[in-house]
Amino acid sequence: MQNKNIEYKSFIPNQGLEDFVESFWMLTNLSEEREEVAVLPDGRVDVLFSVSETEPYHVMLMGLDTAASKGILLPGEKIYALSFRLLAVEYVLDLHLSELLGHVLVLPENFLGVSASDLKSFTGFYSRVSEQLLQRLKKPVKEKKRKLFELIYASNGSMTVKELSEKVNWSSRQINRYFNDRFGLSLKTYCNILRFRASFQQIKDGIFYPQQDFSDQAHFIREVKKYSGVIPKELNKNKNDRFIQFSTLPKK
The missing domain is CATH 1.10.10.60 (Homeodomain-like)
Incomplete structure (x- = not known):
């Protein structure tokens, strides 16, 4: 990335998750200033685990977008996330997103067994969440x-x-x-x-x-x-x- 204030990393999912998860990724604002960003529609359903210097730890599910939206990365904000394919909406999350088009759903702080302390190691986060997701896949896909x-x-x-x-x-x-x-x-x-x-x-x-x-x-x-x-x-x-x-x- 040209913007040296933002760090980005990503992992592909473990075998067994590829039908449900496209990627795991991390985004960090390394600066002490707010960074304005625009998010493009990409057909993914993202779950974001976020913490910053000024905001407490929180977890959000981002509904599908049909237009670009604006966002803010707070000073020092760190986001660990996973991008779901649509099969996961039914078979992993067990949700209906019809009322979440272009909107956000706040999830429990312990979603997928993750806590703020897990946002210190991207590798550790990836392993913990992968294990939790595999445990959720009980229902066979049609x-x-x-x-x-x-x-x-x-x-x-x-x-x-x-x-x-x-x-x-x-x-x-x-x-x-x-x-x-x-x-x-x-x-x-x-x-x-x-x-x-x-x-x-x-x-x-x-x-x-x-x-x-x-x-x-x-x-x-x-x-x-x-x-x-x-x-x-x-x-x-x-x-x-x-x-x-x-x-x-x-x-x-």
């Missing part, structure tokens, strides 16, 4: 749901609802009912968010023409602006490193 999400993620959201429905033998109506009830948005909207996210790296690398099955250049620009609030060239500049997920991507 095969059509596993297959559906496997196709969605493998295609970066580029498959149509009709194609997905035919592949998993699950009607479009039933899939959308499931998505709206469990996650608060349609399958098509979720796929559009994943396709937008899949464009992050190319935009950071200065490639401003569509590579993710957008219909044309104008469609690509509209979708990027819809979800980020800016056109691709401005997102590429990422002034003041404000788009935090974008800042953590490697630059070729």
Whole structure:
């Protein structure tokens, strides 16, 4: 990251968690000043364990976003987090997120057996939470749901609802009912968010023409602006490193 005041690290999940967890990550504001950031929609459900010099330890679940949102990293704030795939909402968290679209849910301070003292070692946090998550996976995943999400993620959201429905033998109506009830948005909207996210790296690398099955250049620009609030060239500049997920991507 260009912003030397922010430290970022990430781990991929242990075997057995890959269908439910995309990554574990840590973000720390090393400065004594507040850092303003913008969070882009990326199709993940994040749980944040946070502590700072001025705020007590707390745990939050971030609902899915459909537009960029603003945030603040407090002086000295340390965030340990895990980013869930959507299967985890039902099979790990056992939640319905339909009322949490773009909102935050405060979780118990002992969620997943984590306490403020666990925010001293990222490796220790990763091990403790991985163990807790594996213990929660008691309910077998329905095969059509596993297959559906496997196709969605493998295609970066580029498959149509009709194609997905035919592949998993699950009607479009039933899939959308499931998505709206469990996650608060349609399958098509979720796929559009994943396709937008899949464009992050190319935009950071200065490639401003569509590579993710957008219909044309104008469609690509509209979708990027819809979800980020800016056109691709401005997102590429990422002034003041404000788009935090974008800042953590490697630059070729």
